[in-house]
Amino acid sequence: MVRSRPVAYLAMDRRTFVKKSFVTAAGAVLANRGFAAKSLLSQENGSGAVAPSEIDAARFPSGFLWGLASASYQVEGAWDADGKGESIWDRFSHTVGKIKGAATGDVSCDQYHRYKEDIAILKRLNQKSYRFSTSWARIQPTGTGPLNQKGIDHYSRLTDAVLEAGIRPFCTIYHWDLPQGLEDRGGWPNRDLAAYYADFAGILAKNLGDRITTWAPFNMPWTFTYYGYGIGVFPPGKANFDLFLKAAHTVNLAQGEAFRAIKATSSKATVGSAYGMAPAYPKTNSEADRAAAARYHAMNNVYFLNTAMYGEYPKAFVGEPPYKAMGFKPGDEKIMKVPLDWLGFHYYTRRIVSEARGGSRSGTTGHFGTETEGDGGSSSRDPLTQIHVEMPTEGPLTEAGLEIWPRGMYDLVTRISREYNHPVIEISENGCCYLDAPDETGHVPDTRRIAFHRQHLAELARAIADGAKVRAYHAWTLVDNFEWADGYSQRYGLTYVDFRDQKRTIKDSGLWYGRVAASNSLDA
Ligand code: IFM
Numbered sequence: 001m002v003r004s005r006p007v008a009y010l011a012m013d014r015r016t017f018v019k020k021s022f023v024t025a026a027g028a029v030l031a032n033r034g035f036a037a038k039s040l041l042s043q044e045n046g047s048g049a050v051a052p053s054e055i056d057a058a059r060f061p062s063g064f065l066w067g068l069a070s071a072s073y074q075v076e077g078a079w080d081a082d083g084k085g086e087s088i089w090d091r092f093s094h095t096v097g098k099i100k101g102a103a104t105g106d107v108s109c110d111q112y113h114r115y116k117e118d119i120a121i122l123k124r125l126n127q128k129s130y131r132f133s134t135s136w137a138r139i140q141p142t143g144t145g146p147l148n149q150k151g152i153d154h155y156s157r158l159t160d161a162v163l164e165a166g167i168r169p170f171c172t173i174y175h176w177d178l179p180q181g182l183e184d185r186g187g188w189p190n191r192d193l194a195a196y197y198a199d200f201a202g203i204l205a206k207n208l209g210d211r212i213t214t215w216a217p218f219n220m221p222w223t224f225t226y227y228g229y230g231i232g233v234f235p236p237g238k239a240n241f242d243l244f245l246k247a248a249h250t251v252n253l254a255q256g257e258a259f260r261a262i263k264a265t266s267s268k269a270t271v272g273s274a275y276g277m278a279p280a281y282p283k284t285n286s287e288a289d290r291a292a293a294a295r296y297h298a299m300n301n302v303y304f305l306n307t308a309m310y311g312e313y314p315k316a317f318v319g320e321p322p323y324k325a326m327g328f329k330p331g332d333e334k335i336m337k338v339p340l341d342w343l344g345f346h347y348y349t350r351r352i353v354s355e356a357r358g359g360s361r362s363g364t365t366g367h368f369g370t371e372t373e374g375d376g377g378s379s380s381r382d383p384l385t386q387i388h389v390e391m392p393t394e395g396p397l398t399e400a401g402l403e404i405w406p407r408g409m410y411d412l413v414t415r416i417s418r419e420y421n422h423p424v425i426e427i428s429e430n431g432c433c434y435l436d437a438p439d440e441t442g443h444v445p446d447t448r449r450i451a452f453h454r455q456h457l458a459e460l461a462r463a464i465a466d467g468a469k470v471r472a473y474h475a476w477t478l479v480d481n482f483e484w485a486d487g488y489s490q491r492y493g494l495t496y497v498d499f500r501d502q503k504r505t506i507k508d509s510g511l512w513y514g515r516v517a518a519s520n521s522l523d524a
Helices: 011-021 033-037 052-057 088-093 111-124 149-164 193-208 221-230 241-265 287-301 305-310 332-336 407-419 447-465 508-519
Strands: 065-069 129-133 168-174 214-218 275-277 280-282 343-347 351-355 387-390 424-429 469-476 495-498 503-506
Touching: 052 447, 065 168, 065 424, 065 508, 111 149, 111 503, 129 469, 149 168, 149 193, 168 193, 193 214, 193 241, 214 241, 221 241, 221 275, 241 305, 241 332, 275 287, 280 287, 287 351, 287 387, 343 407, 407 424, 407 447, 447 469, 447 508
Parallel strands: 065 129, 065 469, 129 168, 168 214, 275 343, 280 351, 343 424, 424 469
Antiparallel strands: 351 387, 495 503
């Protein structure tokens, strides 16, 4: 992808957006135009950082939804409480050698029991949206069959408490914790899972849809299908490219079926997404590298979005999509196609992409890191996309080793906005890992995290001012938690958790973010 310039949308688009999207915010005003029109000096120097005066000038529309996000397996603990079944992450974390430090999510932050305390933090930080996910195995212990009432009761209480705090509940239906019972039946490569998943989504909509109106079917579908079935660094630990293709196709079908199941059950429901995305910049200006970056965008960013919006796979492959290997059947295009009401996606860091040949349809070619998929060599990451992906290090790195590149937020948001006809957008995650802990006064002075969010939010404000209809931003994450295969060795929270006694301490970044939410500005 070539770096895009700020796009000057028509003033009418902007007015239409304000009217339609911020119903609760009559007279909302989009960000200061002078800020938008300026090109950011520091970026012209190539650093990806934003000048301080420009950050202070950034403003967000009134009614903007400031939020925090989390995920069931990462925070809940209570892994076998109240009739919950085993999930693939329970099985994986209980298997020796899979997780750093032999960590498990058995207890984690114990949010299953401490959700009121965590919602009180959201309230104290003036949050308007809480993005959480549901554990399928809590509600249907083996993935199909009758519901476990205690599981539903938990999410019902959680939803009520979120609403009582004046916060919008945003439910991600699936954030990677498949019931082990379904993995035993073949997991996501088994097409039957689309129907089982739609049943589960329907159960949620029936029981919670009177109060939850914001639904995202899947968190980061490319990540869990590719890591779980393509290279095996996530459960179930399989490494076969054809299994990945099948799993991803089932998820595309499931997304469509779930959309219809939710809408059929709850008239108030709006269904969007929580895709992981990273802007891809070609390594050189050659046609081959530019085409490879376009394939990366199609495969990693919009593989599940294009199918929903247009009923067809984007141009992710060097040749035709491998329909046979996917298990594609005539008519699937109609099942996949659903008009998502809004688009949610995460931004963490960018990629540099070049053309590469080689790769294997079976084998582990990646290294773990939730937001990375470096290929560790000069051959291609996989045989059909023929791309070589690099994690650049031109900008500073977080303590998870991810490059900080705020400009990527602007580029990604404006590109998706352009390509998908100016949809309503929610940033479903953005965040960084730093290990700061309480000092002798009990404060957590995580100034690097504040700087990270300020810079990314400034770029988001610039995208909004240039016409992108962004209505929400969710920082990842409410509390430090179980970071998948990295266990507890990484901390993304705006609240520090002492995992020995579960004590929560709001970090300086959390306190700052609370002021941002109250003032809609970054000089809080
Ligand atoms: O913790 C994860 C989350 O589950 C999905 N998005 C990225 C986060 C940080 O790696």
